[in-house]
Structure formats: structure tokens, C-alpha cells
Amino acid sequence: MFTVNRWWERYGIQMSLVLLAVGGAWTLRQTQGAALTEVYQVISRPFQVGPVKPERLGDARTVELQTRLQEVESQNIKLKELLGYVGQAKVKGAVVAPIIGRSADQWWQQFTLGRGSAQGIKEGDIVNAPGGLVGRIVSVSNNTSRVLLVSDPSSQLGVTISRSRNMGFLRGDSRSRAVVQFFDKVPDVKPGDVIATSPYSQMFPAGLPVGRVESVDMKKTPAPVAVIELSAPMDYLEWVVVSPKTENPK
């Protein structure tokens, strides 16, 4: 008994502090850090870009179109173009959200958005940007949300080649590339083909453009593999559109 008392006197405060720290961190982890991302959103508000800043998009064709626009029109037209993109989406409840942060570690490829459940964003919502599919929402707090990008290696979605309707499984590879593994041994695919989400995808609605085929490796086993260049320029994005998930007709 006496030894327990003496041990408690010496290490009691340290032990309780350790338990407090571990308990607090566990709580934050279980709530997916909602408190922390809210604080981050408040602090980063002065740095958030307004929609009138010109974007540098990575696609060569898009750069060409941007240059032509900028030569003739003003930044005001850029804002109208963005709003017009939301109008074209024709989905009720589409929210335009700014990207306020990237991933807080190097394992996951995520974005942190500056809109959350207060604006109607829910887990599982689809995230698009000028260019194509970006990803889906994996966690939501009051004013922020987190997107898991298609370029993350753990992202898997069913895709189809728009031209020949061959199906495959897309998996992220790096920041701007993804890899598609086809179901057929001899798929009808060539470089330049456009890849879109397939009707059999469970997490994404059909027909969303994902990327363009860069190269095909027919000799890979067990099935041919194609490297896709993602059409949404992940590195240069500053605004995305979040729309609710709709079920694909079975």
C-alpha cells in the first residue's frame, strides 16, 4: 500500500497529464478533428482567393483558351464563367467551395474545402472542377469539409471509355495521373480516348469526365492497363463544385 502511495505521489501528476493528453487527442481523432479544421478555416480566411483571381490551368488546350479569353475579356467574365458552370450542372444543391488547404500529411491526397454542413455538404458528395472529376467528400464539419481526390491510390472507381464503352477500374497513381485496369483482355482503347465514370460505379454518378488516356500497356497481366492523365488540374485548382450524390439507375 505504502509503495503505491509513494509511486502515486511521484508520478501521479505526470500520469494524469499523459492520460489527459492521450484522451484529448483520441477525442479529436474520433470527431475527425472538426474543431481543428474549423480553427484552420477561420485563420486562413484572409488568404482565401476570391473568384476574380485568374487561374492557371495545366491543360495546354485550356491554357490556350484562357489566354484568348484574357486577351479579350476582363476578370468579371471569369466569374460569370464560373457561375455559368454551376448553372450548367443542373443539379439542385450544388455548392461552390474554395480550396483552403491540401492534405495535412503525405499519405493521403486530400483537399480541405471552406464550405461544410452549414452550406449543405454531406459525406459522399461528388466534387467536380472545370476539367473533370476531382473526388468525393469523406468528412464534413460545420464550415469545412475534406475531399479524397481521385489521384489518391486508395480511390477506386468504375470507369468506361467514352468512345468504345469498354469498362475498367481506375486507381489513382500520383498527383495528375491514374491507372485503369480493364476487364477485357483486348480492350478497344488508344491514346487520346476520353475516360468517364461508368454506370456501374457505386460512388459516382455516370458520365462524369475523369481524364484522357496517355498510354496503353497491352502486355500487362492479368489485364491490360492504361495510364490516364486526369483532366482536372489538381495542382492549380482553387475552386470546386460540390454536388449531392445521385444513385445510378440499376
Add this chain to the structure above:
Amino acid sequence: MNSVSRWHPRTRQLVNWTVTIGSVLLCLLVSPTRFPGMELLGIGPNWLLIWVVAWSVKRPAFQGAVAGLVVGLLQDAVTSPEPTHALSLAVVGLVTARIQKQRYIQEDFISVALIVFGMSVLAETIAIVQFSFTGHQNLPDIWIYHQRIALASAILSSLWAPVIYYPLNRWWQQIKAAEQS
């Protein structure tokens, strides 16, 4: 240097804890940013790993491991909980403390940068092991992916380590000197 020792011990302890917890929160809040010049291939420095190394390098093994565990759980909170970062950061804290750098090298800057480099590689290796246990298919591709980011992350973290290490180390040295006098 002397001003801290003139404070009341309770005040000193309180300010010390505020600085410690405040620096963790600062590292957490800086992690999602990518300021130009601070990123390589879209990856930023692993600020929380640098903090764990700064804490553990002159502390006993148990404190290093607990700090790694807590900071790892916090990193889970802002990214994704499975697989957990707590394991890799706890091992980093433990190994850094066990190195007992002070017995061999008094110099701080370069040795800490090298330790951060090595610990970053160690943390990525543990990550690869964790990912292989979660049942991901395509293990070779995950290997290659993580090797790529491991190098970029290690270089960046070791280059930016002194930014976190130097002020924190100065502060904790002052506290230690004040406590002993």
C-alpha cells in the same frame, strides 16, 4: 536567459505547457498549407514529425513515445484515422529519444536535420507496412508510390526542421536551466 528563472515556478510551468501545446497546434494548422517554396511535388514538410523529433531528442524514451502517440492521434484527426499515424510517430519519438544524441554530438542544427531525415524515412516505412496490412490490392504500386513521397517528404522535412527545432529547443533549455537552479 535569466528572466525565466526569476519567474514564479507555477507561472513558469503554465507558460511552458502553453508553449508546448501551442507549438503542436501551430504545426497542425500549418500542415494543410502549401506556401510556395515550402513544397516539393505537392508535398509539404511533415511539421508534426519535426515537432516530435524536437521534443524527443533531449528527453527520455517514455516521454518521446507518448508525445508521438498524442501527436499521431491529432494528425489522424485532420486526415484519416485508418491507418493511424500514432504508431509511426510513437516509434519515431521512441527511437529519437533512445539515440541520445547529446552524448555523442553537441552540435544541434545539422544533427537534428539528419535525424529528421532518417525518422521521416522510418515513418514512411512503417506507413507502407500499415497499408499492406489494411488489405489494399496492388502492393507493389503502393510501395513505389510511398517510396517516391518518402524521399520528397524526408528532404523537405529535414530542410525545414531547424525552423521548429531552434526556438523550441531554446525555450526548453531555458526552462530546464531555470528548474535546476
